[in-house]
Amino acid sequence: MDALKLGLRKTVNDDAELLQRIRAGATGEFAELVQRHQQRVFGILHRYERDAQRVEDLAQETFLKAWRALEQFDGRAPFEHWLSRIAVRTALDHLRREKRRRNEIALPDLGEDALDWLRRADEEGELSARDAAEILHRALRRLPPADRVVITMQELEGRSVKEIAAAIGASRIAVRVRAVRARAKLKRALERLSDT
Amino acid sequence: MNENKMNQLFAAARNQTAPLPSAGFAADVSRAVRREAPLPPALFSTCDQLDFWFPRLALAAVAVIVLCVAADFGLTAAGLPEVGDGAAQASAQFLFNADDL
Numbered sequence: 001m002d003a004l005k006l007g008l009r010k011t012v013n014d015d016a017e018l019l020q021r022i023r024a025g026a027t028g029e030f031a032e033l034v035q036r037h038q039q040r041v042f043g044i045l046h047r048y049e050r051d052a053q054r055v056e057d058l059a060q061e062t063f064l065k066a067w068r069a070l071e072q073f074d075g076r077a078p079f080e081h082w083l084s085r086i087a088v089r090t091a092l093d094h095l096r097r098e099k100r101r102r103n104e105i106a107l108p109d110l111g112e113d114a115l116d117w118l119r120r121a122d123e124e125g126e127l128s129a130r131d132a133a134e135i136l137h138r139a140l141r142r143l144p145p146a147d148r149v150v151i152t153m154q155e156l157e158g159r160s161v162k163e164i165a166a167a168i169g170a171s172r173i174a175v176r177v178r179a180v181r182a183r184a185k186l187k188r189a190l191e192r193l194s195d196t
Numbered sequence: 197m198n199e200n201k202m203n204q205l206f207a208a209a210r211n212q213t214a215p216l217p218s219a220g221f222a223a224d225v226s227r228a229v230r231r232e233a234p235l236p237p238a239l240f241s242t243c244d245q246l247d248f249w250f251p252r253l254a255l256a257a258v259a260v261i262v263l264c265v266a267a268d269f270g271l272t273a274a275g276l277p278e279v280g281d282g283a284a285q286a287s288a289q290f291l292f293n294a295d296d297l
Contacts, residue, residue: 030229034222039214046214055215063225067232122201132208155206183202190197190205 015079023070034063037080041087047152048091050137058094062087088149088167095145110134110193118194139189146170147182154179 015033022029038059045058065086073082110118114131136156140148149168153159159167165175218224 027229028226031222031226034225038217038221042217043214046212052215056218056221059217059221060225060228064228064232067229127204127208129208129211129213132205133212136205136209156210158210187197187202190202194197 016075019070019073019075019079030067033079037083038063040080041083044084044087044157045091047156048095048148050133054094058090059087062090065090085167088153092145092149092168095148099145110138115194118190135190135193139186139193142189142192143182143185147178147185150175150178151182151186 015036018029018033022033041059041062042055045055045062049055049058062083066083069086073079111131111134113128114135117125117127117131118135140151143151146168150164153164153167154161161172161175161179164170164179165172168175170178
């Protein structure tokens with residue numbers, strides 16, 4: 001545990017030093033910062049977008065936004081938390097854009113295993129991570145973008161209400177209320193999906 | 197769809213792995229960053245300057261007024277001529293001396 005804390009502190013310090021150099025004009029070192037955090041950013045964005053190429057585009061957009069806003073990073077929170085918030089907001093913008101053209105995007109049919117699991121009344125049977133993600137992706141598409149972000153952050157990433165509130169720019173009470181409503185909407189969406 | 201089944205779905209979906217960034221991803225981002233025009237130096241319009249200075253100037257003015265009023269009261273209480281009298285006397289003596297006109 002101490003080693004973990006020590007590691008996190010070291011990364012934070014390393015980030016701070018690297019950011020200091022970048023701000024001083026060593027823009028070439030931004031690539032090092034990208035390499036350090038790209039996996040985390042891809043992980044966040046992949047929860048909202050299944051297409052790998054689009055995930056990469058969104059990741060690039062995230063890092064560019066971070067670059068433009070670098071002067072605003074005050075160092076009070078670790079850099080990775082700040083960057084994660086930018087990634088979530090980029091995902092939210094993407095979902096809003098996607099919502100407007102949702103009907104234009106056709107998805108391939110769900111696999112047989114996924115449909116079987118979905119239609120079964122009990123919780124028996126194995127469900128692969130890929131099928132689970134595919135089912136959730138389809139059901140979540142029917143929810144408003146902000147609901148989708150709240151559900152994803154809370155249920156899939158295990159984020160606290162405080163973190164979600166900071167990421168989407170809402171109060172903690174609003175997040176709690178939205179989470180309950182979003183879960184109910186998701187339940188209905190999953191039921192509709194199993195009827196198809 | 198009961199709660200347990202939903203939780204099972206979430207648990208399974210948590211294990212999905214994200215795609216790996218392409219080999220040149222960091223370099224691509226760096227190139228895009230270099231293409232970005234440098235941010236223009238901040239320009240301060242007169243309105244911005246007034247906006248910046250307004251609360252400070254207002255507080256300074258209030259402080260000066262309070263000091264003057266306090267000094268006036270203090271001088272009156274000490275039996276000395278008031279600030280206004282002193283100023284009028286100085287003005288009459290050095291600036292607008294009636295004998296010179």
